[in-house]
Amino acid sequence: MESRDVVIIGSGYGGTIPATRLAQAGMQVTVLERGPRFDTRDFVQSDRIRDLDRVLDIVLTSENVAFRTGKLVGGASINMDGAHFRMPQKSFLVRDRNGRPYWPAGFSRAMLDPYYARAEQMLRVRQLAWTEISRGGGMFAKMLAAAGASCERSRLNYTDCLHCGFCTQGCIYEKKISLLLSYIPVAEAAGAEFRPGCDVQTIEPMGTGYRVRYVLNGTAQEIFGQRVVVGAGGIHTPALLKRSTSLLTGLSPQVGENFNSNGEHPFVGILPPEFDDLSRYACFKGMENAGLMSFHWYDSDGITMHPGAGLEPSVLVSSLAAANHPVLPQRAWGMEYKRFAESVYPHRIIAFSVLGLADGHRAVTLQPSGKVDLVNRDRTAFDSYLDRVDRVLAQVSSTTGVTLLPVVPRKQAGTTSSHLLSACRMAETIDQGVVNPDGEVFGHPNLWICDASTVPYALAVNPAITISAIAERTSEKIVARG
Ligand SMILES: Cc1cc2nc3c(=O)[nH]c(=O)nc-3n(C[C@H](O)[C@H](O)[C@H](O)COP(=O)(O)OP(=O)(O)OC[C@H]3O[C@@H](n4cnc5c(N)ncnc54)[C@H](O)[C@@H]3O)c2cc1C
């Protein structure tokens, strides 16, 4: 059997960052990635389902709720919208209903700051200038100003963005600094091997390391890792551990539990005709994150808001169906709907997403067929978060005259989320979490998890840079262990 100092599973932030740092420390590293390796020339600017399906993994649950994650070498760094905010200190302080802090002792903004800085430098994150904000961002800022609220320019890993609006499909202009353009070349220069097309099935203890079984081109393969780092992402990492439960005995009962979508809840706004000179604004233009962030309600309600762009007409259909609003057409079809859509699209539509300090309310499970599912758990705390969001948005709507509609019905809040946190969360004890504060799986030395699944709770800001900072820190711990 092949043998390596380190076998890494998945090549998003949680896989590629340790691959880079461990290879730089002189270890022999192989990264197993289930998806193909594309380069910039392979990306296409198309919204056809089959083109999206080449680059984006949509996990559809048994209740038809969809979550989005990565499926190529580089993980979801290829698809993401570029927003990189360090987590505010208050997000580290949240406690559960028993008064227990979600974050292990010692974690704070100050503790993670040096790791944030390291990752930001690699990913070339910077605050946008006002001249780089799209008109969609400007419209969002005007709406907030009318509501007496503020917003600020976002921190993105985009340089000289052309505002074409196809960020999810992979940037054909190399304006977004994905892992393919940052960490991966550094990892490879240090000797790390990225092996695409390798779908990992199970992990099994073997001596002082682990046997990793995977399928490549339909053929079963195995490789031994003295150390194994799992970076398969917020849904597929807990699924992999669940598939390996009979082999990795004594795993925490928290594997798959506490799944948290970061309070992500998208909205569409219909601007009143007199709101502004709307003729020069078109909602289908601009980069997918319109480049602003509002922390106005963060201290009071634990929520942030950021605008989107690149809106398809179909967003109206799902919003109308979800909202069931008295002044809007009751059906998203027919003549009444057509006339309505003509009157508002594309100049009177804006979109934005709310993120927030929301509890988890789902668990990652496996169906009898082996297919991954995300099933409902207690929603009480999550529902009270949605009440807070509704209250804030009702206030925005009443002060601005903008009609605000959720993109999905309340019971499906979080659907289309790409913030897939906490289903293998870090904690101080095995009864509370799956990995210890250094990222090592409880009861399984030399088995580490480094991806979104270890983040213990919602952040209320976009997660990639926090996942990256934690991955930098975990890599340091693995190197220190030797
Ligand atoms: C469309 C979109 C927009 C986003 N926008 C933003 C944003 O603006 N800001 C932000 O902070 N975050 C954003 N995110 C979220 C962010 O990209 C994720 O939080 C982040 O990529 C998670 O990193 P990860 O390493 O945990 O997982 P991923 O990046 O998803 O990487 C996991 C990798 O593991 C591979 N894998 C899975 N299972 C296996 C297996 N069994 N065997 C081998 N390989 C496997 C996958 O193919 C994938 O490549 C966005 C995500 C999406 C999808």
Ligand code: SF4
């Ligand atoms: S909007 Fe900017 S970052 Fe996104 S795909 Fe177009 S050029 Fe690239």
